[in-house]
Amino acid sequence: MLTGQITSAILGAAIAGAILFLVRRDHLHGPYALWWLGVAAATFVLGVFPQVVVWMGNVTGIFYPPVLPIIVAVALILIRLLKLDIDRSRQERQLRRLTQKLAILEQELDRLGGSLPAASSDDELD
Incomplete structure (x- = not known):
């Protein structure tokens, strides 16, 4: 389980780094960058705190979180x-x-x- 957490956290950080690089090179503009930085942040948070998925599954009534x-x-x-x-x-x-x-x-x-x-x-x- 720890390997999945590390992989997800690294993936989130890599996505954020790629987005910042694209913004700096003027290949991606503000509103689009914010969208993708949100995706990167969510990936990172879910990788570091997988309990959030279980909690959200229980709150929403999804039996397989x-x-x-x-x-x-x-x-x-x-x-x-x-x-x-x-x-x-x-x-x-x-x-x-x-x-x-x-x-x-x-x-x-x-x-x-x-x-x-x-x-x-x-x-x-x-």
């Missing part, structure tokens, strides 16, 4: 996926609106007899 972290993890994954879908939908909506505004501005520019500079062509935007 080791399944509780799995249930919580699956629920958190589903919540995270829902948040990602919400963010993606918001970004797609913003992109559609920006595309429509750009089309309106290009039409207005054509109507006024102007032309776009060469740097704004679609090939150079990518």
Whole structure:
């Protein structure tokens, strides 16, 4: 049992270290880093204090406490996926609106007899 505790605690500390490294390198931004640091902290705490799982299992009425972290993890994954879908939908909506505004501005520019500079062509935007 002690080996599992040590492994879980090391895993939690390693996840926290990796998250801090990614934040420092600007590969991961604030709100996402907080989410993952929470995961790392939970992993560490459950590794150091496995009695918490047993206590939470008794409180929630789960008769086999080791399944509780799995249930919580699956629920958190589903919540995270829902948040990602919400963010993606918001970004797609913003992109559609920006595309429509750009089309309106290009039409207005054509109507006024102007032309776009060469740097704004679609090939150079990518």
